[in-house]
Amino acid sequence: MPQPRTSDPQRPTRGRRARKVSGDERERAILATLERLLEERSLHEISIDDLARGAGISRPTFYFYFASKEAVLLSLFERMLGEAQATRGDTLNRLAEDPAARLREALGAFFEAFRSRRAVTLAGADAQASSAEVREVWGHVMEAWVAEAAAAIEAERARGAAPPGVAARDLAISLLSMNERVFHTTFARQQPSIAEDDVLDTIVSVWLHAIYGTATPPAAGA
């Protein structure tokens, strides 16, 4: 049985010129095909045969590259989450500089990262229902964001800018859960949902009130 290749990038690419069509190109073709098809229909309306044909290979050959279509989605999803991480930076750690502005910046970066890959975001969220693996990846990413947000909340409480209240971690989970679900319904254009242009204003307001009790918390210099 051929081992499905992991997307491990340091696989040794053997000497000089690659074959007409290399394995990496095929892998990328499969990923691109899924991303394209997800713009039109949901993962469970896409068959492995669709992906294989889209990448110009047969169904058994598909299995040489990925173990399942969920695995393809997972790869796409992980890439996107990596990008989301990268663009966001450490904005939350510098909350004290100007809470309202920094928070808007951080939440805006998330929003933008997900918005720019709408189809993958939605499919990834939906796939959590059916794939324990997707659930686990998402759980790890969320865990990191929760820890970061909780630390930021505690720091703001410590410097007296935010009043004490419910456990910082629980608050962070609540607010991030809100983001997650609000983004999802907005991107899916479900009813009821918030208009794309109003999402950021609304969630920033909730974050500020939930953490500081006011929409205009004090900056560190003030």
Add this chain to the structure above:
Amino acid sequence: MPQPRTSDPQRPTRGRRARKVSGDERERAILATLERLLEERSLHEISIDDLARGAGISRPTFYFYFASKEAVLLSLFERMLGEAQATRGDTLNRLAEDPAARLREALGAFFEAFRSRRAVTLAGADAQASSAEVREVWGHVMEAWVAEAAAAIEAERARGAAPPGVAARDLAISLLSMNERVFHTTFARQQPSIAEDDVLDTIVSVWLHAIYGTATPPAAGA
């Protein structure tokens, strides 16, 4: 082709004594079987054959009662949502009496309604990914809650208990979305999630701060 029966209760039950096993009993047996199996595994790990066997009938006979397993879930889901509506009452309309207490009451009723039917709640939420029909039912229910919550927020702003802010409807959507997702991760015992005992305290606190800017808003009499 036999018409799949709706769960329409006023179907005429013909004269005197019912047959050994009536159609209604079968229908109830299918619903009960799904609810039982959902405690152990997810909808897409349950086949129509499982449901049929569980109800003591063959697979083709299943189709006499329901058009698909999603339809069975939908029936279960709608019943549960109906109960959630019923137990909650009009608490949100009486927010002014004592905002913190009434809000806790209203959110507590929701939490309890969903908690008591954990398996159906989780399966219903998951099925939104794959079934437009489930999505639509959930959308309608949410829409009603959003309208009610938005009206309550506007009333509190009108009486001066809550400060003005982002659109009441958008705020209502955000807060209800938070509930939805927080409940889901808690019931599914995903990581990260809020402990079952802390959920109510946490979300009530966010609602109060987001609407009133404080955890101790004034009652109407005060």
Add this chain to the structure above:
DNA sequence: GAGTGTATCAACACAGTGTCGACTGGCTCA
């Protein structure tokens, strides 16, 4: 020029879905 690893696919086995057509057995009304 034999051997190894990558890449490929036709053909198969299988699981689940949905449908068709035939059958049963109680009930109604002529």
Add this chain to the structure above:
DNA sequence: TGAGCCAGTCGACACTGTGTTGATACACTC
């Protein structure tokens, strides 16, 4: 009382999608 109706039932089939097997090709290595 017996012809006809109808809710209810299921064996058998066709179809779709999944995952595996085994054989093959090709490039590059030693």
